[in-house]
Amino acid sequence: xxxxxxLGDFLALGLIVFLLGLYCVLARRNAIGILIxxxxxxxxxxxxxxxxxxxxxxxxxxxxxAIFVIMLAAAExxxxxxxxxxxYRQLRTIDVGAAATLxx
Numbered sequence: 345x346x347x348x349x350x351l352g353d354f355l356a357l358g359l360i361v362f363l364l365g366l367y368c369v370l371a372r373r374n375a376i377g378i379l380i381x382x383x384x385x386x387x388x389x390x391x392x393x394x395x396x397x398x399x400x401x402x403x404x405x406x407x408x409x410a411i412f413v414i415m416l417a418a419a420e421x422x423x424x425x426x427x428x429x430x431x432y433r434q435l436r437t438i439d440v441g442a443a444a445t446l447x448x
Contacts, residue, residue, distance in 0.1 A: 354395035362388035375428045375438045379421065387415045 361384055368381025391411045396405020428438055435442050 351395055351399040353393060354399075358388045358391040358395065361385075361391060373439050373441055375424075375431070375440050375443075377429070378440065379424045382420065382424075383417055386413050386420075389413055 358420075365381045365384025365386075365388060368384060369378050370379050372381065389406050390413050393406040393409045393413070395406075397410075399402060400406070432438050435445070
């Protein structure tokens with residue numbers, strides 16, 4: 345086993361989670377997959393907030409921001425799923441390409 349974890353380790357983890365979320369958002373055509381990618385991006389931000397709070401003197405700023413991001417993610421999930429459900433009821437698919445037909 346190696347030594348204790350450093351700030352760089354947490355930042356690398358946050359970067360990996362962010363890149364996975366970005367890949368999900370850009371590569372998926374399924375609306376649920378895109379929402380999962382957005383959640384991964386928000387979780388990457390939480391990892392960074394908490395890492396900087398811990399290694400920056402132990403203040404509670406990062407924890408407070410992380411709680412706000414968790415609340416934002418919950419609200420985003422509720423609104424996003426409501427929109428997806430409305431699109432599914434109208435078009436019988438959750439493909440984001442099909443949602444472009446709603447403009448007409």
